[in-house]
Amino acid sequence: MEIERKFLLPAPPDDLDRHPSTEIEQGYLAIHADGTEVRVRRRGGTATLTVKSGGGKVRAEEELGLSDADFERLWPLTDGRRIEKVRHVIPTDTDGVEIELDVYTGDLAGLVVAEIEFPGEAEADAFAAPEWLGREVTGDGRFKNQRLAVEGRPDEAG
């Protein structure tokens, strides 16, 4: 289980290069009508297959490791349902809570979204977002990666 909050930044922060970053390629094999998704992802040298059950702030999730060869076999089946982004990991004042700041590239270039995972609902509610994080879009389905992959960038973003 994971609890997440999500923010839409008007632009990347200036000091982004101070933080570690990795390139992420992510493609959706299938997205069920109830929101359940199966995606493959390669982040740095590591490839995974992830299943997330349908919508909401609390979702069941399972992840499998993939060999590079398996990733390469599955990737073509995600054609038309892909995102590419550079993820920057930024610490917060709360132990174990980090901001994952995604700067999208490719078709979604210009979009900057931050995601924060919390150990529980209480911690999520208690988090005071710094102003530079911009507008909260936790409940806005258009900013879900699965919809960005299929529908592209929302008009008002970036």
Place this chain on the structure above:
Amino acid sequence: MEIERKFLLPAPPDDLDRHPSTEIEQGYLAIHADGTEVRVRRRGGTATLTVKSGGGKVRAEEELGLSDADFERLWPLTDGRRIEKVRHVIPTDTDGVEIELDVYTGDLAGLVVAEIEFPGEAEADAFAAPEWLGREVTGDGRFKNQRLAVEGRPDEAG
């Protein structure tokens, strides 16, 4: 790629026990609107994850082996999208072409469907179906495993 024809039997043939059979548990993690499906299956002792791209007689397909532990982790995410069946494999007069005859159990009990995979379109067209195979349902979407798993047994079947 695979070329398949499919038949709906009124009942299982009498001599079914002469042929080797295995139990199959199959659950769908997600089915995309374009027909692309991601399923997990355990057949005998072997578990796999399969991705098939959207509809039609010719479909792209990739398969990964799964450990028993991985299968057990993913299986709960197929709740409400499952089929159980016993598959009997019956030889034909054509070298390398077998009839896979599925006798469904569980919620789909009473349904009997035969699938035949061919190396190419020419072989599929040339195959003369024996009378006991019943009615051809190759083009009938209601008999796709993915729809049986979600929608249940068609009214007229069995």
